[in-house]
Amino acid sequence: MKPPPFAYFAPRSLDEAVKLIDEHQDDGKLLSGGQSFVPVLSLRLASPATIIDLNRVEGLGGASEMPDGGLRVRGLTRHREIELSPLVARLNPLLTGTMPHVAHVQIRNRGTTGGSCSHADPAAEMPAIALTCDADFVLTSVTGERVVPAGEFFQGVFTTALEANEILTEIRYPAWPKGRRWGFEEMARRRGDFAIVGSAVLVDFDEAGRCGAAKITIFGAGDIPLRIAEAEEMLVAKGLTPETMREAGRITSAAIEPRDDLHASADYRRDVSAVMVRRALEQTASPLRTGVAA
Amino acid sequence: MSSHKSHDIGAGTAPLIGRSLQRVEDARFVTGTGTFIDDMKVENMVHALVVRSPHAHARIGAIDTTELLAHPGIIDVFTTADIAEYAAEIPLRLAPLVGYERYLQRPFAVDKVLYVGDPVAVIVADSRYIAEDAQDLLMIDYEILPAVTDVHASAKNESILNEKAGTNVAFSYRVSEGDIEAAFAAADYTRKESFYCHRHSGVPLETRGMIASYDATATDHKLKVWGATKVPWFNRRALAKMLRMEEADIRFVETDVGGAFGIRGEFYPEDFLIPFATMRVKRPVKWIEDRREHLMAANHSREMECDLEIALSKDGDFLGLRGVFRADMGAYARTNGGVPPAKAAQFAPGPYRVGAVQMDVAGLMTNKTPIGTYRGPGRYEVNFFRERLLDLAAADLGISPVALRMKNLIPADMMPYTTGKLCPYEEPVQYDQGDYPGTLAKIAEAFDFDRMKAKVEACGQKNGKRQGVGLAVFVESGGAGPSETARIEVTPTGKIEVFTGVTAQGQGHETVLAQICSDGMGGVPFGDISIFHGDTDKLEWGFGTYHGRGVTVGGSAILLTARKLAAQLVAMAARRTNLGIEELELKDGAIRKKGAAPGEPPVMTLEALAASADDPAELKAVEKFAPANRTYTSGAHAAHVEVDVETGKVEVLRYLIVEDVGRCINPALVHGQAIGGAVQGIGATFLDELVYDAEGQLLTGSFADYLMATSNEFPEIEAITLETSLSTLNPLGAKGAGEGGIVGAGGALANAVSHALGPLGVNVTSLPLNPNNVLRMIRQATPRQAAE
Missing domain, CATH: 3.30.390.50 (CO dehydrogenase flavoprotein, C-terminal domain)
Structure with a gap:
């Protein structure tokens, strides 16, 4: 249960990150919280030649309110941050209420919302919440951004609309209507x-x-x-x-x-x-x- | 490494036996400064990987190592041909059931692999990473054979594991006491049920591991092995024989050990392969078992079927019990694999007076990981079978579960009590002192069992949930022989060093053994005592830790040695001071005049006495304690559960254990043993399961699939320790206290869940009680209506 050898990059900016994944799209994998991916590596269920670690990329984390009252959650936002955020509680109580069911505190401290959705485990909570809320997924590559609705993002077990050179940078939850x-x-x-x-x-x-x-x-x-x-x-x-x-x-x-x-x-x-x-x-x-x- | 200074809690605190001293081990464990085997690094060390069979049953063809050896960083690879000269079978340590010896395991599979995980080669490399990178370059041809994955397929002998033996039935025997036919003929009531206990195991959080190093020119120990535990002297002897070396040329050293539960520390293939590897590559070799390996390589346990039939009079007198056990033994005979089925049969009558008993026991080989002992071997299983059947009988006869048991428990005035010869390789069982009815009365009262039972019955189904209560009563052996040895020495500075054959896997032996030593030597300060364990260089011979014998046997040896040394020191002081022996005593760590006022200076300190020794032998004593018989701990479990009938999920609302352990050396640690055992037992009943598919592939190869209880699952566990029945079989009066917390869990919970779901027609006869199984039972009993 030791990972195979791989080349490792730790980009500091999103620009750098998308360039790297574009360059290594055939044999590269993105690492965010690593809570699913590191065991996958150790069990050698995947053997990417290159790992691009997103953890040091600036501006890739955090939640904010959109002008229309919707909630923007950046891909590298940790589950625990979502769980404890008063902003999230105000704008999307379902997200807050679901968080205690997402693994354990230790895992939530490290695991990211973008990582969970990109991994697309059929039994994971985050994809289900995004789908329920009709969230939009923002996928970024060297050619720019595109927006994919949750209903089209999840395509199969561990399979999503992400192209091999794209990063899930943002999930946009529509505004929470009155009476919901x-x-x-x-x-x-x-x-x-x-x-x-x-x-x-x-x-x-x-x-x-x-x-x-x-x-x-x-x-x-x-x-x-x-x-x-x-x-x-x-x-x-x-x-x-x-x-x-x-x-x-x-x-x-x-x-x-x-x-x-x-x-x-x-x-x-x-x-x-x-x-x-x-x-x-x-x-x-x-x-x-x-x-x-x- | 194996010695740790005790906390000084000052002199004048005797007696320490019976006090909940804080564990001296805790400081290093909770601060991360323990030394477990993977913490150890030896200069020039390389790393081993055991290559294991990916198939459950296959003939081994050509093996090509060429490509593997060309990989950078690979130092060596060896396979069965390379060890042919040495490849003796790993010997049985316990339970020599006739026929089972035909299936003994060799370090590598020979001709055929028999389970997924069967060792076929060892790769030695600069690092474990490199060894795993290169592993696939080792070419082994396999011709796949049909896998045998359960006892029924095994018994058909259509696919034979061991062609030389010619059968998959490893052993088969009958034990009986009394006239079983007459008992059943005379019975007003009989009932037969078929039970199944699922495969699971101990799964310590620290996996196995070892470092071996060899120096042919060394004058003391040519071969050193770190990472030994449980029974290092036995394992050293086995290894010496397999390697054809002198025992004295091998030293086994125990490091800190993160749990064993019966499965760790037995002699496994790796216990030969890693020492052999170091002798080949002439560098120290480290092997650490990873979790995936652990789940397929270390002993499994518990899996057996039992058809059990009870005969009662109309008043509920227990006239007869007969059973047929079919144990799934896995692919080979492991050192103690015969214990679970043999003990299940032997403990079938449990704490009851049963008129006649007959048990047929068969061990069947399957293409799965071999079976060994896991905490409470055979007892967890059979207590489930028998206690469940008793609840069914009680319900049928309209007698309360408590009353039916109470009526049939062996009364205290019949002790000692023999259940007869129910194990082919042992003398008849004789239960020592015990108040079994008193123990049941205690739990019935503390749990308010009858009232709780009526209350949950009146409650019925609420919000899709039903509650139930259940009981299980048990008797459990401890303190197995053979002997244990201790040596105690006074150091030049007047401190006390204790050398014991007992090993430690996290129980707190360094604490309790020091408590015993202190009392045995007139209150030597606890902080002056150091306990050395698990090092074959420090003591000529020892047997180790298993079967509730650490305190009962090892502790008794220390008590006897401490008393002997104390008398020796008093006599020595008398010679030095020209005072009479009868005037002196060893008290609070110094030689004092008997009846001296508190504060009066001692006649001699131990340091002064040590300095005056003419001969070092004066300052040490060795003593053995060989128990005449086993101790029998009695107890009961009670559970209150709530079942979600729509999902099959069971919540444990309350769990109580009452256990009479005789003399309790450290009540906090005994309590911890009960709670820890209960967590394992409850977890096993709901969560733990080793699952194979039809091809013999292990499906539960990681902690994502092999589920163990975490601190979240079962918070409501209580334990009451009784010291009602002191054992007369050892000078401490102690009985085994390590297994009582686990052995009743399956029975009590199966009864509680059956009680909850009884109105729906559910009768639990099979474990585990996972949501899928529970919901299936509800569906089968009441098709499709429960969810509505």
Whole structure:
């Protein structure tokens, strides 16, 4: 469990970083928090000839408010910083509320949001949250920036829209509308483990208290996190009741194609997906699950 | 390295036995200044990599080392042909079950590999990195054979692991006491269940490792091996025999050890291969097992099936118990691999009076990592089988689980009590002193078991969750022979040095053994005592640490030696001072007049006495303690759980252990043993599992997949230590205290989960209780309605 030999670069600027990854795109890998990548190297599941360490790149971390009230989270922002940020809590309480489920404090201290999304583990929380929020991903290369919506970013297990010469520099979360509530539920073997299966939901209530929009994501139940449009539409049509929340769970179970693995069977994932969705939706009944009042 | 100065807590504090002194080891462990094997560096040292079979069962063809040897930084490679001259089998240390010896492992696989991880070559390189880089250049042809991955496939003998033996059934025997047929014929109630205990193991956080160095011209020790633990003298003897060297030419030295739990410190293939490597390359060689290797190379344990049948009278009298055990032994016979099945059968009747007992035991070879002992070998398994069956019987007969057990526990006035000869290689078991009903009464009261049971039953299902409570009662042996030796010396400055055959893997032996020595020598200041352990150069012979014998046997040897040396020093002082022996005593670290007032100057200090010695022999004593029999610790576990019936996740709301350990030397450390054991046992029941696929590939090769309990999982664990029944088998009155925390966990939790889910029709007969399995049991019992 020792990594193979590799050339190592530690650029200081984004310009330098994108040039390096452009130059080494055939056999290079980016290193951010290293919480998944370093074990992958040690187990020799990957043997890149070149590693470009982003940790010293200036300006690649931190969260800020966008002019339209949206939240900009730079790629190298540590999970722990997101968890503890009052700004994030105000602009996107779902993100804040999910953070305690992301691994352990020690890992959150080091792991980055861009690294997690670029790695695209099907059971990771960050991709699911980005998808739920309809976030945009900013990908930077020597030729400039392009913006890819979350729905197109995740393409398969450990596979994203990132080209070999691109860096995920920013995730933009749209502004949190008034009347939005959130729910998050996951089933993990131990606290901090990757989820066997989990669900993130957002429900936008109009002034009359009706469900104006719903966003339901299931993760760990397939190759990528999935939005369950049929369930979302059903909730808008029928409103949130104990019965419709159960129905949303059933629709989810039917919509996914989970796999067996060491920790749970496909049947288990199918059954428990319904439970996760229903429980996440039930959470939206609580006024605590709205945004922090501005 | 193995000696550490005790904290000085001052003189005049005797007796120390029974006091929760802080561990003297803690300071170096918590400040990161311990010396574990990977902390050691020896000049000119090179690094070894053990190349392991990627296949579960395959014939080894041509091996080509040419390309590998051409790689920069590669120093040497050797394979089975290179050790042919030496390739003796690794001997059994314990449990000589007839037939099992046919499957002994050699350092390298010969002709065939039999499990994923079977050693086939050793690469020696300038660094471990280089060795891993070059590993794929070693060309080995394999002809893949069908893998045998469970006991049923094994028993069919369609694919034979060991062609010379001609069968996969390594051993098969029956033990019995009483007339089993008559017992079942007379029974008003019988019930038979088929149980399965899953494969898991000890998994210490520090993996195995060693450094070996060889100097043919050395006059004292030609071969030195650091990293030994558990049973260094036995392992040195085995190595000497395999290498055809004199034992005296080999020195084993123990470093700090980060956990062992039975699996670390046994003689493994690497214990030959690394010393052999250093002799080939004539440079010190270091080998550190990585986690992936550890999970496939170090002993696995626990995996067995058991069909168990109980016979009761209508009043619940325990008339008979018969069982059939099928143990998955893995690919080879390891040094102590026969222990788990043999002990499971022997402990099947547990702490109960059972009219007749019959156990059929078979060990079946499979293409998986070989089996060895893990903390509470055989006991964790059989306590689950028996205690679960008792709960089923209690429910069937409408008797409370506490009452059925209480009725059948061996009463204190029947002690000592024999359960008969239930192990083919041992004399009949004789339980020593113990108040088993008292222990159960204690836990029932402390847990408020009957009331809790009624309460959770009345509660039913709330918010998709159900609660349950469960019990398991156990008896557990400790203090196995053979003897242990101690030597105690007075240094020229009047300090005390203790040399023991006991080894230390983190238990706190340096603390408790010093407590015992202090009391044995009239209160020698704790801080003046140094404990030296695990070095074959420091003591002629020792047996080591296993099976709850560190204190019971090793500590007793120290107590006897301390008393002998104390008497010797008093006699010596009497000669020097012309006072009568009967007028003097060794007290608080000096020779004093008996009855001297506090503060009165001593007759002689130990330093003065040491200076006056004509012969160094006057200042030292050696004594052995050989236990006449084993000690038996009794206890019980109680669990209160909540099961999420929609996800199958179990939360442990309360966990309590009550354990009667006889004399408790250091209550804080005994308590720590109980809690630590419980964490392992509870973790094992829900999390730990070594999983293979149908081709015999190990799927749980890292901590991402082999899940161990962390500090988050099971916070609510309590332990009560009783000193009700002092052992009469050793001068301390102590019993083993290392395994009681783990041995009841499977049983108590299976009972609690079954209690919670009983109304849904769930009967737990198989471990582990992971969410997937629990939900599957709920689904099978109540198809598709539980989630609604």
